[in-house]
Every structure is written in C-alpha cells, then in structure tokens.
Amino acid sequence: MMHAQLLCQMPQVKGEDTSSLHQLVNHVSSHMNALKALSLNVPIHDFMLNHLMLATLDPETQREWEIYTALHAETPTAELVTFLE
Numbered sequence: 411m412m413h414a415q416l417l418c419q420m421p422q423v424k425g426e427d428t429s430s431l432h433q434l435v436n437h438v439s440s441h442m443n444a445l446k447a448l449s450l451n452v453p454i455h456d457f458m459l460n461h462l463m464l465a466t467l468d469p470e471t472q473r474e475w476e477i478y479t480a481l482h483a484e485t486p487t488a489e490l491v492t493f494l495e
Contacts, residue, residue: 413441413444413445414441414445414457414458414461415461415465416437416441417438417441417442417445417458418458418461418462418465420434420437420438421433421434421437442454445457460490463490463494464490471494474493475490475493478493
C-alpha cells in the first residue's frame with residue numbers, strides 16, 4: 411500500500427527549521443489519516459509492520475503472499491508470520 415510506503419519515507423528535518431518540522435508533521439498526519447479512512451480490519455501498527463516485513467521479502471514470496479491474501483479479508487501480522495513459517 412502506497413501510504414505505508416510513504417510513511418516509511420519521511421522527509422528529513424533540517425536542524426531546528428520549523429518549516430521542516432511542519433512538513434514532517436503534515437506528511438505523517440496526511441498518510442495516517444488516509445490509512446484510517448480505509449477502515450482497515452487490522453490495527454495500523456500491524457499494517458505497518460506487515461509492510462516493513464514484506465519489503466524485505468523476495469519477489470516470489472511477495473507474490474505468494476498476495477495470492478494468499480486475495481483469499482482472505484484480513485492480513486494481520488500473525489498471519490504473515492504463520493505464512494512465512
């Protein structure tokens with residue numbers, strides 16, 4: 411999901427620059443609100459952990475996970491761990 415990816419790519423804060431801090435807060439708020447608006451069936455922290463874990467997997471395993479999740483409505487972290495085991 412693009413919002414999860416963008417949350418992991420936070421803008422750099424430059425020293426005590428208030429505009430950089432404002433940009434960071436806006437960035438996080440915007441993407442967190444977008445994720446909340448999706449009414450996910452899992453807590454956002456589980457969703458983010460899934461994203462971080464999936465980003466480390468090879469393309470074939472990612473594809474297998476996508477096939478698996480196409481058959482299931484929810485994708486909590488525990489399911490991903492079980493799938494990988």
